[in-house]
Structures are given as structure tokens and as C-alpha cells.
Amino acid sequence: MSRAALLVLADGRFPAGGHAHSGGAEAAVKAGRITDAASLEEFCRGRLHTGAAMTAALAAAAALGVDPTGLDRAADARTPSPALRVAARKLGRQLMRAARATWPHPELDALAQRFPKGAHQPVVLGLTARAAGLGPEDAAYCSAYEGVSGPATAVVRLLGLDPFDATAVLARLAPELDRVAQDAVDAARRAMTDGVDALPARSAPLLEIGAEVHAGWPVRLFAS
Amino acid sequence: MTAPGGVRATAAIVARGDGRGGTSLPVLEGEGPLALRRTRGSGTEARVMLVGAMSGPLGGDHFTVDARAEQGAALWIGSAAATLALPGQDKAAARYDVRLTVADGAELHWLPEQLISAHGSDLYVGTRVDLATSARLVLREEQVLGRTGEEPGRLTSRLTVRIAGRCVLDQELACGPGAPGGWDGPAGLAGHRAVGQLVVARPEFATAPPAARVLADGAAVMPLPGPAALVTAVAPDALRLRRLLDAGLASLC
Numbered sequence: 349m350s351r352a353a354l355l356v357l358a359d360g361r362f363p364a365g366g367h368a369h370s371g372g373a374e375a376a377v378k379a380g381r382i383t384d385a386a387s388l389e390e391f392c393r394g395r396l397h398t399g400a401a402m403t404a405a406l407a408a409a410a411a412l413g414v415d416p417t418g419l420d421r422a423a424d425a426r427t428p429s430p431a432l433r434v435a436a437r438k439l440g441r442q443l444m445r446a447a448r449a450t451w452p453h454p455e456l457d458a459l460a461q462r463f464p465k466g467a468h469q470p471v472v473l474g475l476t477a478r479a480a481g482l483g484p485e486d487a488a489y490c491s492a493y494e495g496v497s498g499p500a501t502a503v504v505r506l507l508g509l510d511p512f513d514a515t516a517v518l519a520r521l522a523p524e525l526d527r528v529a530q531d532a533v534d535a536a537r538r539a540m541t542d543g544v545d546a547l548p549a550r551s552a553p554l555l556e557i558g559a560e561v562h563a564g565w566p567v568r569l570f571a572s
Numbered sequence: 573m574t575a576p577g578g579v580r581a582t583a584a585i586v587a588r589g590d591g592r593g594g595t596s597l598p599v600l601e602g603e604g605p606l607a608l609r610r611t612r613g614s615g616t617e618a619r620v621m622l623v624g625a626m627s628g629p630l631g632g633d634h635f636t637v638d639a640r641a642e643q644g645a646a647l648w649i650g651s652a653a654a655t656l657a658l659p660g661q662d663k664a665a666a667r668y669d670v671r672l673t674v675a676d677g678a679e680l681h682w683l684p685e686q687l688i689s690a691h692g693s694d695l696y697v698g699t700r701v702d703l704a705t706s707a708r709l710v711l712r713e714e715q716v717l718g719r720t721g722e723e724p725g726r727l728t729s730r731l732t733v734r735i736a737g738r739c740v741l742d743q744e745l746a747c748g749p750g751a752p753g754g755w756d757g758p759a760g761l762a763g764h765r766a767v768g769q770l771v772v773a774r775p776e777f778a779t780a781p782p783a784a785r786v787l788a789d790g791a792a793v794m795p796l797p798g799p800a801a802l803v804t805a806v807a808p809d810a811l812r813l814r815r816l817l818d819a820g821l822a823s824l825c
Contacts, residue, residue, distance in 0.1 A: 376759065381758035381762050390754055390757030390759075391758040393754030394755060394758065394759030395759045396753075396754065397753055398752075398754075398759065421797075422739070425739040425742040426742050428794045428804065429784075429794050430784050430795055431784070433797065524753065548744070549742040549743050550743075550752070551743040552754075552759040553745070553760065553804055554760060556794070556804055557789075557791065557792045557804055557805075557806070560784055560785075560792040561786050563784070564786055
């Protein structure tokens with residue numbers, strides 16, 4: 349594997365459109381549930397152990413070569429909010445464009461053809477890692493980190509939070525992120541033999557409900 | 573893991589169309605804490621109540637309910653009282669499995685009262701629903717974290733719904749002491765002490781899916797990737813949660 353390829357894929361400036369999404373932070377700020385660095389940290393911690401743990405496992409499974417169509421269905425079943433399913437496919441399509449230009453690979457071409465409107469982003473991310481010569485751990489780390497770095501960056505803009513404080517939140521979450529990424533890889537390996545039911549399905553009720561509330565706003569800063 | 577000393581109890585229900593527009597119950601077998609009573613149904617429907625003959629589940633217990641609505645059946649299952657998860661003597665976890673199967677043309681209402689997670693308890697609930705293509709379902713699950721003013725126990729609840737073999741919903745809720753971090757934070761429950769899910773599946777949704785809708789700040793109707801919809805709600809208490817889920821069900825009718 350190439351450590352440099354991991355940096356390219358994990359770079360927030362990788363042109364895959366993630367900056368337009370707040371990971372539910374915009375709705376939580378508006379509802380008064382995120383007001384400072386401490387509540388941002390609890391928000392990110394909750395997201396890390398639910399949605400991000402799930403996407404990390406999906407990405408790791410895709411990187412291991414588990415059938416992406418089955419993974420896409422598993423992602424659908426684990427994403428009851430239609431607004432979040434739409435966002436995940438939109439992000440998947442944007443990542444696919446960047447990935448095919450960056451690391452051309454027949455498996456990416458096949459996935460793009462199978463899902464012209466976009467597959468779930470973590471499935472695309474896992475296959476992208478594969479195309480870049482990276483492994484399931486790398487895919488899991490990228491996905492889990494995105495799951496918390498997106499909201500942290502968004503809250504800097506939404507609340508005018510000090511970027512140093514937001515980054516410190518991410519650093520404090522690092523040990524938990526290590527465990528989540530490792531658990532995701534373990535679950536992905538079980539999915540190789542036991543099927544996609546072995547993947548985690550932990551949900552965060554207010555993320556799902558908040559996504560639907562957010563989708564109904566006429567004006568918003570972030571797409572989700 | 574459940575402890576060897578805990579109570580094992582199983583309830584089995586099979587409902588079948590009786591060929592005269594009604595529903596018969598060829599199997600109605602409960603035991604111990606899972607006693608079953610047939611109550612007066614309305615018209616074509618058979619009604620069954622789960623009657624808690626003992627308290628629990630306590631730590632170490634393992635309960636299983638298996639209900640099948642076969643062709644032509646209309647089956648309604650409720651419970652006489654809330655289920656109270658309590659700690660056992662040896663700190664072991666408890667487990668409650670629910671298996672629901674609905675055949676083509678059959679209908680199941682699974683509407684038990686709340687599950688209350690008492691302080692010190694540790695319960696895993698696994699609910700697995702398998703629906704045939706033209707099966708109909710109304711399912712409600714409500715989790716209440718602690719009795720009034722009480723810290724909750726640990727509760728993990730996984731709900732999967734399959735329609736014609738395809739999984740349309742797989743979600744797990746984990747809360748209470750020892751649950752992964754952030755469960756009560758701004759992404760999870762944010763201090764709400766009641767959370768619930770209501771699933772409605774109907775073959776008509778395949779051609780006319782229900783619209784997504786926000787019912788309140790803490791409740792939304794969400795069409796699933798299949799002919800089914802989920803109402804998810806959080807509320808300060810069980811009473812307000814029930815109102816939100818009732819409103820969600822009414823909006824789907």
C-alpha cells in the first residue's frame with residue numbers, strides 16, 4: 349500500500365464535494381443542540397459510534413471486495429431517512445467522478461455503470477481505496493474520519509467556532525476513532541463469510557429526524 | 573451472554589384464515605412470563621394479548637416470541653402491560669427475541685406496550701420481521717429509559733424488516749450506561765427519555781409510496797427503500813411519544 353495515496357484520498361481538498369455537507373450539524377445547530385465545542389464533541393462522538401461506524405464498515409467491506417450491489421442495499425436499509433439516502437448517493441456520484449479520474453480501475457467503471465445516479469458514498473469510497481491500492485483499514489479510517497471532520501468543519505462556519513477548538517475536538521476523538529475503524533474492519537471481514545447482516549446498523553434517532561427537518565428548509569447553508 | 577440460571581420462555585402464535593372470512597389460531601402456546609390470551613377480535617381479525625405472568629425479563633432471562641400470520645389471516649397482538657427490564661442477581665444480560673412472519677395476503681398488527689429499561693438492567697432485544705410481497709404490517713416499538721426520575725439500564729434493540737427477502741430496514745438503538753459514547757448527546761437522544769419506531773408495510777406503497785413528512789421537532793415519517801414506511805420519534809416521556817407515533821400512523825392511513 350502507498351501511504352501517500354491514503355493522504356490524497358483523505359485530504360479534505362480531494363474534489364469529492366464533501367465540503368457542501370454538514371453531517372447533520374446544521375440541523376443540530378439550528379435546534380440549539382450544538383452551541384459550543386463541548387456539545388460539538390458529543391455530537392461527533394454520537395455520530396462516530398452510529399452512522400460513521402456503519403459507513404466505515406461498508407467502506408472496509410467494499411475495499412475487501414464484498415459485492416458492492418449487496419453493500420449498497422445494506423446501506424439503504426441502514427439509512428431510513430430518504431434525505432440521507434439522497435445525500436449519500438449524490439456524494440457517491442461526486443466521489444466516483446473524482447476517483448475514476450484519479451485512480452482509473454475497471455471495478456469503478458462497473459460500479460458507475462451499475463449505479464448511474466450514484467451508489468452510496470461509503471461503497472464508492474471502499475472501491476476507490478481498492479483502486480488506489482489501499483486496504484480495508486485505510487477505507488475504514490477515511491470513512492470514520494469524514495464522519496466527524498465534516499460536522500467539525502461545518503460548525504466552524506455555522507457558529508463561528510474557533511478552528512483550533514474544532515480541531516482539538518477531532519484530536520480528542522482520535523482514540524475512539526481508532527477503535528471504531530478496527531471494529532469496522534472486523535465486521536467487514538465477518539461480512540465476507542456471513543453476509544452483509546454482519547455489518548453494524550447502529551442508528552442515531554436525532555440524526556435521522558434532523559435530516560428530514562433540514563431537507564424541508566427553503567434556505568440552508570449545507571446540502572445535508 | 574445470558575446466564576444458565578435465567579428463565580427461558582417461548583411463546584408461539586400461528587394465525588390462519590378460516591376460509592369463512594375469519595382468522596383461526598391453530599397454535600397459541602405461551603409459558604411462564606409469556607402467557608397468551610385470545611381476546612375478542614373485530615370481524616375478520618384474531619386478537620391476542622401477551623400477559624406478563626411474571627416480571628421481567630431479568631438479567632439472564634431469554635424470552636422468544638414467534639408469531640406467524642399465514643395466508644388469509646388478520647392477526648393483532650398487543651400486551652396487557654408494559655415490559656419492565658430489570659437487573660438480575662448475577663449481572664448477566666437478558667435477551668428478548670421477536671420473530672414475526674407474514675404471508676401473502678395476510679396482515680399483522682404488532683402493538684405491545686412500552687419496554688421500560690430500569691436502572692441496572694441490561695437487555696438485548698432482537699426483532700426480525702419477514703414479510704411476503706403482499707403482506708401487511710403495522711409494528712410499534714417504544715423504549716422508555718428508566719422509570720420516572722430513574723437512570724436507565726443498558727438497552728440494545730435491533731429491528732430488521734425484510735420484504736420478499738430484501739432487507740428494507742436494519743437499525744439498532746443502543747442506549748444507557750455502557751452504550752457507545754454520545755448516545756444521549758445532540759446526535760442521539762439529547763436527553764429525551766422515550767424513543768419509538770412504527771413500521772407500516774403495505775403492497776400499495778410499491779406504486780404509491782408515502783411522502784416523507786416531519787410531524788414535530790422530534791418525529792418524522794420516512795419512506796423506506798421498499799413498500800414500507802418508518803415513523804421515528806423521540807419524546808420526553810412515554811405519553812408524548814405515543815401521541816407522536818399515533819399521529820404518524822394516522823398520517824399514513
